[in-house]
Amino acid sequence: MTTLVEKKQRETHQNDQVIIIGGGAAGIFCSLQLGLMGIKSRVLEMNSKLGKKIIVSGGGNCNFTNLEVNEKNFQSENTKFTISSLRKYSSQDFIKFLESNGFQYYEKKLGQLFCKNKSKSLLELLLNECRKVGVEFRLNTEVKSVLLTDENKYLLTTETEQFETSTLVIASGGLSFPGIGVSDIGYKVGKTFGHKIVQPEASLVPFVLSEDKKKIWDVELSGVALPVEISCNKKIFEDDLLFTHKGLSGPAILKISLYWNKGDDVTINYLPNIQFEKLILDKKKREGKTLVSSFMNTYLPKKLTKRIFEVLLINSEKKVGDLSNTDIKELVDLLHRNVITPSKTEGFKKAEVTRGGVSVTNISSKTLESSNQKNLYFIGEVLDVTGWLGGYNFQWAWSSAYSASQAIVDKINYDYE
Numbered sequence: 001m002t003t004l005v006e007k008k009q010r011e012t013h014q015n016d017q018v019i020i021i022g023g024g025a026a027g028i029f030c031s032l033q034l035g036l037m038g039i040k041s042r043v044l045e046m047n048s049k050l051g052k053k054i055i056v057s058g059g060g061n062c063n064f065t066n067l068e069v070n071e072k073n074f075q076s077e078n079t080k081f082t083i084s085s086l087r088k089y090s091s092q093d094f095i096k097f098l099e100s101n102g103f104q105y106y107e108k109k110l111g112q113l114f115c116k117n118k119s120k121s122l123l124e125l126l127l128n129e130c131r132k133v134g135v136e137f138r139l140n141t142e143v144k145s146v147l148l149t150d151e152n153k154y155l156l157t158t159e160t161e162q163f164e165t166s167t168l169v170i171a172s173g174g175l176s177f178p179g180i181g182v183s184d185i186g187y188k189v190g191k192t193f194g195h196k197i198v199q200p201e202a203s204l205v206p207f208v209l210s211e212d213k214k215k216i217w218d219v220e221l222s223g224v225a226l227p228v229e230i231s232c233n234k235k236i237f238e239d240d241l242l243f244t245h246k247g248l249s250g251p252a253i254l255k256i257s258l259y260w261n262k263g264d265d266v267t268i269n270y271l272p273n274i275q276f277e278k279l280i281l282d283k284k285k286r287e288g289k290t291l292v293s294s295f296m297n298t299y300l301p302k303k304l305t306k307r308i309f310e311v312l313l314i315n316s317e318k319k320v321g322d323l324s325n326t327d328i329k330e331l332v333d334l335l336h337r338n339v340i341t342p343s344k345t346e347g348f349k350k351a352e353v354t355r356g357g358v359s360v361t362n363i364s365s366k367t368l369e370s371s372n373q374k375n376l377y378f379i380g381e382v383l384d385v386t387g388w389l390g391g392y393n394f395q396w397a398w399s400s401a402y403s404a405s406q407a408i409v410d411k412i413n414y415d416y417e
C-alpha cells in the first residue's frame with residue numbers, strides 16, 4: 001500500500017556532494033575537516049538547530065575534551081578500536097585548534113576541559129569555521145530511509161526530498177536525551193548494510209533504588225553528596241556521589257553506570273582514603289566516652305551517619321567505648337563495602353550517552369568506513385564506542401570525524417589521479 005508520504009512529489013538532489021546525516025559534534029567536525037581539504041559536504045539535520053547536545057553538555061559549559069585521552073577511557077566490544085583515530089587526532093590537536101582561534105577554556109578537575117563561556121561559544125566557533133569552507137547545512141531535514149541504487153549510490157529520503165550521493169557519513173548519534181531530537185536512523189542503516197547492532201542502553205546515567213529499611217539509600221538522604229570509591233565488574237572510580245529522591249547520581253555513579261548491567265551489584269566505599277577500623281579502635285582505646293555519632297560526623301555528612309545508625313540499629317547516643325566487636329565489624333563493612341543492587345537506571349531520558357550501537361566489528365578503525373559497504377562511514381556516538389564521563393565522548397566525536405574525513409579525501413584524490 002502506498003502511504004501519503006510516498007505519494008508526495010519529492011525534489012531530488014543529485015549533485016554528488018558528500019552527505020553527512022546528523023549535525024551534532026561529529027557531523028559538524030567532519031564537514032569542517034572535509035571543507036578544509038577542499039571537499040564540499042552537505043549536512044542533513046532533523047532539528048531546527050545544529051549541535052543541540054553541545055549546547056546542553058557539561059552543565060551548559062561543554063566539557064569538550066580531556067587532557068589525557070586513550071583507548072582505556074572507552075567501552076566497546078573492541079577495546080582497541082579507538083586507538084588509531086585518537087592517535088590521528090588527539091585531545092592536544094583539538095586544543096591546538098581552539099587555541100589557534102583564541103578560544104577560552106579552563107580545566108575543572110581530572111583533566112576535564114570546559115568552555116570558559118557558554119557551550120554556545122564552541123558551537124559558534126565550529127559553525128563559523130564551517131561557513132568559511134562552504135559547508136551546506138540543511139535543517140529540519142530528517143532522513144527516514146537510506147537505500148542503495150543500481151548505480152551503487154546512496155538514496156536518502158526525507159518527508160519532502162530525496163538526496164543521492166556516492167559517499168555517505170552516518171553521524172546521527174545515539175538515543176539519549178530524546179527531548180532534544182534523536183532517531184535510530186544510524187542503527188537502521190547499519191542493519192541494512194549487514195552490521196550487527198550492539199543493544200543500545202542508557203549510560204552515564206543515575207541509578208534508581210528501591211526503598212528498604214536494611215539498605216542505606218532513603219529518600220530523606222536526597223541532596224546529600226560525598227566523595228566515594230565505587231566499583232562494578234572490576235572497574236573502580238573515585239568521584240562524588242549524590243543521593244537523589246530516586247536513588248543515586250553524581251559523577252561516580254554516572255561513571256560506573258557504563259559498566260553496569262541489570263542485576264549487577266555495585267560496591268561503594270564511603271571512606272575511600274581512610275582506614276576506619278583502625279581509627280575507631282584507636283578512639284575506643286583512648287577516648288571511649290566520645291559519642292559514636294560525633295566521631296562519625298567528622299568523616300561523613302550528618303544525615304548519612306543518622307541513616308547508618310538506623311540501618312545497623314545502633315543507638316545514636318552510644319559511646320565509642322560501648323561499641324561491641326560486632327558493631328564495629330558491621331560499621332566497617334557498611335562504610336567500606338556497601339553493596340547495592342540498582343533496580344534500574346533513569347533511562348535514556350536522563351542518560352548522557354548511549355552505550356552500544358553499530359558494532360565496530362566490520363568498521364575499519366583507521367578510516368571508519370564500513371567493510372561491508374564501500375563509501376559508507378560511521379562516526380561518533382552511533383558506533384559501539386562509549387567514553388567515560390569527563391570529555392571523552394566529545395573527543396571521540398572529533399577524532400572519529402577527523403579519521404573519516406581524511407579517508408574520504410584520500411579516496412577522492414586517489415580516484416581523481
Ligand SMILES: Cc1cc2nc3c(=O)[nH]c(=O)nc-3n(C[C@H](O)[C@H](O)[C@H](O)COP(=O)(O)OP(=O)(O)OC[C@H]3O[C@@H](n4cnc5c(N)ncnc54)[C@H](O)[C@@H]3O)c2cc1C
Pocket residue numbers: 021022023024025026027044045046047050051052053054056057058059062063064065141142143144171172173174176177180181182183184185351352353379380381382390391392393394395397
Ligand atoms: C545532557 C548531556 C550532557 C553531555 N555532556 C557531555 C560533556 O560535557 N562532555 C562529553 O564529552 N560528552 C557529553 N555528552 C555526550 C555528547 O554530547 C555526545 O557523546 C556527543 O554529542 C555525540 O556526538 P555525535 O555527533 O555523535 O551525536 P549527536 O551530538 O547526538 O548528534 C547527532 C545529530 O544527528 C541528528 N539526527 C539524528 N537522526 C537524524 C535523522 N534521521 N536525520 C537527520 N538528522 C538526524 C540529531 O538531531 C543530532 O543533531 C553529553 C550528553 C548529554 C545528553
